[in-house]
Amino acid sequence: MNVLEAKKNNPRFINITDYGYDRGLIQAVIFYLTYLLIVAIATALIQGILNNLFGLNSLDASKIVKIFHVLFCLALALPIIWGKKIYNNILILLLPLMAGILATYMGALFxxxxxxxxxxxxxxxxxPDAQRNKELRWYHRSxxxxxxxxxxxxxxxxxxLLLSNLEEQVYYRSPYQMMMDAFSGEVGDVGLPTIKAKEIAILTYSNLLGPNEKKEPQLPEDIALYYQHAVVSITxxxxxxxxxxxxxxFILSRDGYIMTNYHVIEKAKSATVTLKNNKEFKIVTWANNILxxxxDLAIIKINASNLIPAIIGDSDDALAGQEIxxxxxxxxxxxSISKxxxxxxxxxxxxxxxQITAPISPGNSGGxxxxxxxxxxxxxxxGFDSSMAQNINFAIPINxxxxxxEKIF
Structure with missing residues (x-):
């Protein structure tokens, strides 16, 4: 039954071409939106699986998702070409290649x-070729x-090119800009219970030495031995x-106050502290009224006693060239200890x-x-990645x- 016969038999029959619309283009739009919906749902599922089941970070997960986008485009293009038997047209065969390239650099949207x-x-x-040529629209021309x-x-x-330039700009960003970015922004989500810190009796040499005694330089092995007990691991x-x-x-007081980096506990829902003797304590609170x-500093609290605290010095007295x-x-x-x-x-x-030259790596944060x-x-x-610079690392002054x-107490 052709269109005219359909109209006669059904007065409500509507042909979109009667209104000047191109059926092929509308079909393309419908298919395009359908494909995008499928890609969006599949992408969300893949990212959830990669993050939750396999523990991949966002960067690695995005690479796998990009591969999925490319394969999805090719999986759609090749059956269409084969099913319509239009594989004898070299220009048509280039379109799947373009689809893969666009998906690689611009995503599935393009x-x-x-x-x-x-x-x-x-x-x-x-x-026959004659019949098919009649069906070719202006947008099918070679x-x-x-x-x-x-x-x-x-x-x-x-x-x-833009992506390459962007990566280059990020890679060669000013060290000052990178450092300032690290200390900008609002406080993130810390899931640990909060508490207003009570008085923290930090240990200094003025507590240990008498009025006529002087500080003496310590041997590296003695420093390492002492801080095996004053430094803790946080998970x-x-x-x-x-x-x-x-x-x-590192331990601030004998009753369980501990100093670390804020970014170590940021977004944590729970955390534990492990001492030198492998005793493990649950972090019960963090002092949200300090730092x-x-x-990028945070004070946490565990329920423990008779701990060995670190000795707190004066960072204003520190000079360039001083060994640390x-x-x-x-x-x-x-x-681990590095000089x-x-x-x-x-x-x-x-x-x-x-700025310090002592090597530090992920896991040193808060030490x-x-x-x-x-x-x-x-x-x-x-610190900066070793591929960018050697032994350019940074510490927050203890003062x-x-x-x-001093502001609080």
Missing amino acids: GLLPIAYLTTYPSCKNE WLIIILIILFGLTSWYSA TYNEDGKETGSGTG GKKY YAIGDPLGLKG GLIAAKRDLEKIKLM PIVNGYGEVIGVATM YLKEEI
Whole structure:
């Protein structure tokens, strides 16, 4: 039954071509939106599986999702070409290639455009060439396909260039900008219970020495031995009890107050502290009235007693060229100590930092930076990747802690 006969038999029969609409283009739009919906749902499921079941970070998960987008575009294009038997047209065969390239550099939103175009192309199956040529619209002409391929290619090339430039800008960002970014933004979600810190009796040499005694330089092995007991390991967990990160801390008081980096406990729903003797304590609270995101420092509390606290020094007395030691758990290797120098004292707009040459790695965060007298003068907080720079690391001066405690007590 043709369109005219259908109209006669059914007065309510509506043909979209009567209103000037192109059925092929409308079909392409419908298919395109359907494909996007499928991709969006599948992408959400894949990311959830990769993050929750396999524990992949967002960067690794996004790479796998991008591969999925490319394969999805090819999986759609090739059956369409085969089913319509239009594989004898070299220009048509270039469209799946364009779809894969666009999906690689611009995502499925653009990668599906060539696929939607393929859905409009008439089938060569069981039809003479003359009949099929009558079904070809203006947008099926070879000259337009060539223009589309050129546009797709230029768009992909330009997107790849922008992406490359963006990665280069991030890679070569100013060290000052990177450091300032680390201490900007609002306080994040810390799931640990909060408490207003009570008086913290921090241990200094003035507590230990008599009025006529002087501080004496300590041997590195003595410093390492003492801080094996004053430094702790911190492990954080999400709401499902799955481990999400680790860091270092050092004991401030005998009754269980501990210093670490704020970013170590940020977003943690629960956390534990492990001492030198492998005793494990649950972190019961964190003192939200001291420090925080501003200085990337946090004070946490465990229910313990008779702990061995770190000795707190004066970071204002620290000088460039002075020997220091970084103590912590780099990559989970507990109780590690590394030696270096204070390379410089940096005064940023928002915060002062100590630049140090002592090697630190993920896991060192929150660990003490100790001078030759065995005093903590800083807290290891960040460093540049070894592919970018060698031994350019930073510590928060310990005097920020002392100043905040003096404000409260």
